[in-house]
Amino acid sequence: MEIFRKYDVRGIYPSELNENNAFDIGRALATQLRGKKIFLNYDNRIGSINIKEAFTNGLIRSGATVYELGMGPVTVSSFASFKENACGICISASHNPKEYTGILTYVNGVTLTPEKTKKIYTHKKFFSKFGKPIPFEYDKEYIEYITKKLNRCNIRVGIDSMGGATTFIAPYVFKLLGYKVSELRTSPSSDFYGKIPEPSIENCKDLGKLVKKDKLDFGIQLDADGDRAMVVDDLGRALDPMVTSMVLLKHLALKRTVATIACSSRLEAYSKVKYVKTGRPNVEIEMKTGKYDFGVESASHFYFGEYYPFSDGILTGLLIGKVLNTTNKKLSKLIDEFPKIYYKNISLKFTNEKDIRNKMNAMVKKLKGYKHQIKIDGIKINLDGGFMLFRQSNTEPLIRVYYEGHNQSVFRRIGKLVDSIIK
Numbered sequence: 001m002e003i004f005r006k007y008d009v010r011g012i013y014p015s016e017l018n019e020n021n022a023f024d025i026g027r028a029l030a031t032q033l034r035g036k037k038i039f040l041n042y043d044n045r046i047g048s049i050n051i052k053e054a055f056t057n058g059l060i061r062s063g064a065t066v067y068e069l070g071m072g073p074v075t076v077s078s079f080a081s082f083k084e085n086a087c088g089i090c091i092s093a094s095h096n097p098k099e100y101t102g103i104l105t106y107v108n109g110v111t112l113t114p115e116k117t118k119k120i121y122t123h124k125k126f127f128s129k130f131g132k133p134i135p136f137e138y139d140k141e142y143i144e145y146i147t148k149k150l151n152r153c154n155i156r157v158g159i160d161s162m163g164g165a166t167t168f169i170a171p172y173v174f175k176l177l178g179y180k181v182s183e184l185r186t187s188p189s190s191d192f193y194g195k196i197p198e199p200s201i202e203n204c205k206d207l208g209k210l211v212k213k214d215k216l217d218f219g220i221q222l223d224a225d226g227d228r229a230m231v232v233d234d235l236g237r238a239l240d241p242m243v244t245s246m247v248l249l250k251h252l253a254l255k256r257t258v259a260t261i262a263c264s265s266r267l268e269a270y271s272k273v274k275y276v277k278t279g280r281p282n283v284e285i286e287m288k289t290g291k292y293d294f295g296v297e298s299a300s301h302f303y304f305g306e307y308y309p310f311s312d313g314i315l316t317g318l319l320i321g322k323v324l325n326t327t328n329k330k331l332s333k334l335i336d337e338f339p340k341i342y343y344k345n346i347s348l349k350f351t352n353e354k355d356i357r358n359k360m361n362a363m364v365k366k367l368k369g370y371k372h373q374i375k376i377d378g379i380k381i382n383l384d385g386g387f388m389l390f391r392q393s394n395t396e397p398l399i400r401v402y403y404e405g406h407n408q409s410v411f412r413r414i415g416k417l418v419d420s421i422i423k
Contacts, residue, residue, distance in 0.1 A: 002353075003016050003017050003021070004114045004115075004117070004118040004121075005102075005114070005394065005395060006113065006279065006394040006395075007111055007113055007114075007279055007280060007281055007394055007395070008102055008103060008104045008105065008111070008113075008114060008395075009025060009102055009103040009114055009117075010093050010096065010100060010101075010102030010103075010395065011100065011101070011102070012099050012100055013045075013046070013047025013048075013050070013051065013099065013100065013101045014047070014050075017047070017051060017101055017102065018051075018054075019050060019051065019053070019054035020054070021121075022051045022054040022055040022058065022103075023054045023055065023057055023058040023061075024058060024121055024124070024126075025055060025058065025103060025117065025121055026054070026055040026056065026057065026058020026059040026060075026061070026062070026064075027058040027059070027061055027062040027121075027126040027127075028058075028062075028117050028118075028120035028121035028126065029058075029059065029064075029089075029103075029105065029117050029120075030058065030059045030060075030061075030062035030063055030064040030126075030127065030131070031062050031063075031120050031125070031126050031127040032116055032117055032120055033064070033087050033107070034063060034127055036064075036086055036087045036107070037065060037067060037084060037086040037087065038059060038064050038065065038066050038067065038086065038087045038088075038089060039067045039069055039077050039080035039081060039084070039086055039087070039088045039089070039136070039138060040052070040056060040059075040066050040067065040068055040069060040077060040088075040089045040090075040091070041068075041069035041070060041071065041072045041073075041074075041076055041077045041089075041090050041091070041165075042070075042071055042072075042090060042091035042092065042165075043071065043073075043074075043090065043091065043092040043093075043164060043165040043224050043225050044071055044163070044164065044165060044167075044188040044189070044190055044224075045092070045093065045098060045100075045101050045190055045224070046098075046190045047093075047099070047100070047101035048091045048092055048093070048101045049091075051091050051101050051103075052091045055091060055103065056068070056133060059131065060130060060131045060132060060133060061126075061128075061130065061131075062126050062127045062128065062129065062131070063127050063128075063129035063130065063131045064131040065131050065132055065134065066131065066132070066133045066134065067080070067134050067136035067138075068133050068134065068135050068136060069136055069137070069138050069139075070135075070137075071165060071188075072139065072165055072169060073090070073164075073165045073166045073169065073222075073225055073226025073227070073313075073314070074090035074092055074094070074104055074165075074225040074226060074227050075142065075225075075226050075227055075310070075312045075313075075314065075315075076138055076139060076142045076169075077089055077090045077106070077138075078090070078106040078109060078308075078310045079109075079138070079141070079142045079145065079308065079310075080138045080141075080142075081106040081107060081108055081109055082106075082108060082109030082308045082309070082310070083141065083145075085108060086107075086108075087105065087106065087107050087112070088105075088106040088107075088109075089103060089104065089105050089106070090103075090104045090225055091103060091104075092104055092165070092224060092225040093224070094223060094224060094225045094227065094228075094395070095196070095197055095198035095199075095223040095224060095225075095228060095299075096196075096197075096224075096395070096396065097196050097197075098190065098191045098192055098196075098197075104225070105117075106310065109284070109288070109308050109309045109310055110281065110284045110285060110288055110309055110310070111280055111281040111284055111310075113281060139169060143169075143172075143173055143176065145307070146173070146307065146312070146314065146315050146318065147173065147176060147177055147318070149306075150177060150318055150321075150322055151177075151322075151325065152177050152178035153177065153178055153179065153321060153322075153324075153325040154178060154179075154180065155178075155179050155180070155217045155218075155321050155324055155325060156179070156180040156182070156214070156215070156216040156217045157174055157179050157180070157181055157182070157216060157217065157218055157219065157220065157317065157321065158181075158182045158183075158184060158207055158210045158211045158214065158216045158218070158219035158220070158232065159171050159174065159181060159182070159183050159184065159219070159220055159222075159317075160183075160184040160185060160204070160206070160207040160210075160219065160220070160221040160222070161183075161185060161222050161226075162185060162189075162192050162193065162195060162197045162199075162203070162221065162222065162223065162224065163185050163187065163188050163189030163190075163191075163192045163193050163197070164188070164192065164197050164222060164223060164224035164225065164226065165188075165224060165225055165226055166222045166226040166313070166314060167185070167186070167187065167188045168188075169226075169314070170220075170222060170226070170314050170317075171183055173314055173318070174317070174318070174321075177318070177321075179321065182210055182214045182216060184206060184207055184210050192224065197223050197224035198223055198228070199221045199222065199223055199228050199229055199230030199300045199313075200230065200238075201230070201238040201240070203221065203230075204219070204221050204230050204232050204238035205238075207219045207221050207232050207238075208232050208236030208237065208238060209236060211232050211233075211234065211235075211236045212235070212236040215234075216234065217234055217321075217324055217330070217331065218231060218232060218233055218234060218320060218321070218324065218331050219231070219232035219236075220232070220313070220314075220316070220317035220320070221238075222313040222314070222317075223300075223313065226312070226313050226314060227280075227301060227310065227311045227312060227313055228299065228300040228301055228311070228313050229300055229302065229313030229314075229316040229317060230244075230300050231244045231316070231317070231320055231331075233330075233331040233332045233335060234330050234331050234332050235332045237332070239335070240341055240343060241296065241297075241298055241299070241300045241302075242263060242264040242266060242267065242296075242298070242341050242343060243335060243338065243341060244302070244316075244320070245259075245263075245264075245267055245294075245296045245302070246266065246267065246269075246270055246338050247320070247323060247331075247334055247335065247338075248294065248302070248316075248319060248320070248323065249267065249270040249271045249294060250270050250337075250338075251323040251326065251327060251334070252293075252294075252319065252322070252323065254270075254271055254293040254294040255271055255272060255293060256271065256272055256291060256292045256293050256294070256305075257271040257272065257273045257274070257292060257293065257294045257295065257296065258273075258274050258275075258276055258283055258286040258287065258292045258294075258295045258296075258303075259273050259274070259275055259276070259295070259296050259297075260275070260276060260277065260278040260279070260282065260283065260296070260297045260298060260377070261275050261276065261277060261278060261374070261376050261377045261378075261380055261389060261391075262278060262297075262298040262345070262377075262389050262391070262400070262402040263275070263296055263297070263298050264298075264341055264343050264404055265387070265404065266338075266339065266341055267296070271293075271294065274286065274292070275376065276376070276377075277376055277377040278297065278298075278299075278377050278391060278394065278400075279297075279394050280297070280301060280310070280311060283295040283296075283297060283301070283303055283309075283311075284303070284309040284310055285309075287303050287305055287308075287309035287310075288309040290305065292305050293305045293306070295311070297311070298345065298402065300313075302315075302316040304319065341404070342386075342404060342405045342406070342407065342408055342410070342411035343402070343403075343404045343411075344402070344403055344404075344411075344415065345400060345401065345402045346400070346401040346402075346418075346422070347393075347398045347399075347400055347401075348398060348399040348400075348401065348422060349397065349398055350397045350398065350399070351397065352397070353397070356392055356397065356398075356399060359399055360378075360390070360392060360399060363379075363390050363399075363421055363422065364379065366420075366421045367379055367381060367390070367421065377391050378390050378391025378392065379391070383414060384410075385405055385406045385407065385410040386403065386404045386405035386406055386410050386411065386414050387402075387403065387404055387414075388401070388402070388403040388404075388414055388417065388418050388421075389401070389402040389403070390421070390422075401418060401422060403415060403418050
């Protein structure tokens with residue numbers, strides 16, 4: 001697979017992304033961002049730690065001053081980029097399996113896509129000057145920023161960092177505000193305890209058991225770099241991101257939302273919604289305008305305009321806690337106030353880009369007869385009482401399929417239709 005993806009650099013270590021090409025990518029990025037401060041951290045994958053050294057050396061060799069933040073979530077380096085008018089980089093493959101690593105780059109709090117970096121890397125026309133590394137700490141500034149508007153509370157929360165980069169910082173933040181914290185995995189793990197480090201209903205089963213056993217008010221599961229979150233209610237049920245969104249929209253009075261095309265239309269009952277292409281830069285660019293209170297992707301990214309334009313899993317958990325503290329209700333009771341969502345997503349896995357293109361072309365042919373096609377991102381078909389969407393993933397060799405029905409009968413009917421199209 002091509003390591004220069006649509007929104008970042010990402011690949012399997014060391015067969016695709018390794019110390020040799022990471023060094024040159026560092027040189028290319030420093031050449032591109034000449035004069036910008038660079039705040040750099042990394043997650044705890046074996047590949048990330050090794051790539052970090054080579055990549056940093058490349059940055060320094062082409063003149064960059066690199067503020068080394070140590071291991072931590074992408075939200076700390078992206079926050080530094082936002083507050084310091086700088087570049088923030090996290091060496092991480094986010095939610096991808098353990099064998100992957102990557103280079104996630106932000107400028108002023110918004111993702112820097114790698115097209116220009118790739119051109120400089122390809123032509124090997126690097127700026128030649130030695131910069132320097134500076135050990136630095138930015139956790140304190142980040143923590144103060146996300147907690148300063150929140151009240152202390154006596155809520156009981158379960159935290160599952162999946163052995164990722166938030167393993168230490170997430171419990172600390174919640175305890176700082178008075179939460180009673182139960183932790184599921186208390187040590188970082190380079191193989192994420194044998195799991196793919198992606199918040200999901202399946203991965204939240206252990207967290208749900210912890211919430212029920214310890215009689216907690218809710219739980220929060222975070223991905224490897226901390227920008228995604230899945231919420232578990234007091235009954236141990238993992239919430240679909242659309243349900244979490246409705247809770248936040250209603251009880252925080254978030255009236256203007258930007259949502260990716262795969263998100264549930266149910267959100268429109270609680271906020272004015274603008275739909276955009278899937279991918280964090282597409283949401284971040286809209287959030288940066290200051291026009292939106294909230295942003296959401298169906299893949300458990302949540303954005304809060306009052307704070308900054310990028311998504312943050314820890315902040316999502318804190319704001320769920322704020323809702324519970326303000327309403328003084330059980331999360332399960334709040335959820336019962338909303339209509340049931342009949343929504344599903346399916347991932348079709350492939351090994352190469354050619355197979356993905358062939359499959360997408362085959363599905364496009366089957367969809368020709370349908371009206372109300374929206375081609376913002378892939379093909380979305382609005383149907384009576386629901387929709388179906390077929391799109392290629394920007395981060396993995398997958399085709400993602402989503403569908404929704406406003407009641408169980410319609411949902412089943414659309415599901416059968418989807419099955420016939422993806423066969």
